[in-house]
Amino acid sequence: MRLTPLGCLAGMPAAGLASSGYLVQHGDTLVLLDAGPGVAARLSAERTSPLTAVFISHEHTDHLFDLLAIGKTVLAERLRRDDEHGPLRLDEGxxxxxxYVPRGAAARLRQLAEIYPVTTHPLLDRAFDLGFACHEYEPGESFRIGDLDASTALMQHVAPDCGIRLEADGESLVYTGDTGVTDAIAELANGAGTLLAESTLRETDRSGHGHLSSLDAARAARDAGVADLVLTHFSSPDPAEHRWHRDRAAMVFDGPVATVRPGIAHPVSSSRKVLA
Structure with a gap:
């Protein structure tokens, strides 16, 4: 299994870096985790095969705003003309x-697609029922994505956020989405190979909004017994800030610690023995 970050920033893009978005590939299975602003363009550069599925952790714009652009791209790949001037039709093949989106999100996404209609080609407005097949998941739900087993768990964030665990052939990746300090991280990541954790703040969040510091992420990785920790969702595009978070996390977690670099693939580690 391979993880390729497409973006790494909390909030909006800056300094050429996109917001949250991560490609996970295992064999022919290609999954996109989150789709923040800037991710659609990065995806078009990195994707060499069709997407198997898209998973959205929660409904904040820095994690889903590019879904409309990606959905229209997918839909365009399904549309054909019988001749140069003929009407657009769906290729059912x-x-x-x-x-996969949180409960209630599908209707809001369809409303987003309706804001700027393409009156001459109405099929192009149906990204969220013809480009995507929406499934509203429940926290704790498990499902199969291609050849990956997926399981979810509710994290601690101002908007309901679910982390996801992807597993296949003895390898496993856990992605937190956005969350504050919660035992749910270590429970979902118990014995996992790679933990992809947000690292937004320099200090632990006391506001109740729900974000992690690098020390918080490292403690969760240590408690879960994962093989390695990858930090993302930074509040600054400055590489020095990212290195600061990496060094802080390494003070607590004794396994390998990395920071995401968009476009640079990271191998997902093998699962470890589940902790008691």
């Missing part, structure tokens, strides 16, 4: 891409 190309299926829509499964889109």
């Amino acid at each position: 190309i299926p829509p891409v499964p889109l």
Whole structure:
């Protein structure tokens, strides 16, 4: 399994870096985790095969705003003309891409697609029912994505956020989405190979909004017994800030610690013995 970050910033893009978005590939299975601003362009550069599915951790713009652009791209790949001037029609041989979103999100996404209609080609406005096949998941739900087993758990954030665990052939990746300090991280990541954890703050969040510092992420990685820790969702595009978080995390977690670099693939580690 391989993780390729497409973006790494909390909030909006800056200094050429996109917001949250991560490609996970295992064999022919290609999953996009979150789709913040700037991710659609990065995805178009990195993707060499069709998406198997998209998973959205929660409904904040820095994690889903590019879904409309990605959905329209997927839909365009399904559309054909019988001749140069004929009407657009669906190619039924190309299926829509499964889109896993929190409960209630599908209707809001369809409203987003309706804001700027393409009146001459109305099929192009149907990204969220013809480009994507929406599935509203519940916290704690498990499902199969291609050849990956996926399981979710509710984290601690101002908007309901679910982390996700992806597993196949003895390898496993856990992605936190956005969360404050919670035992749910270590429970979901128990014995996992790679923990992809947000590292937004320099100090522990006391506001209740729900974000991690690098020390918080490292403690969760240590408690879960994961093989390695990868930090993301930084509040600054400055590489020196990212290195600061990495060095802080390494004070607590004794396994390998890395920071994401968009476009640079990171191998997902093998699962470890589940802790009691």
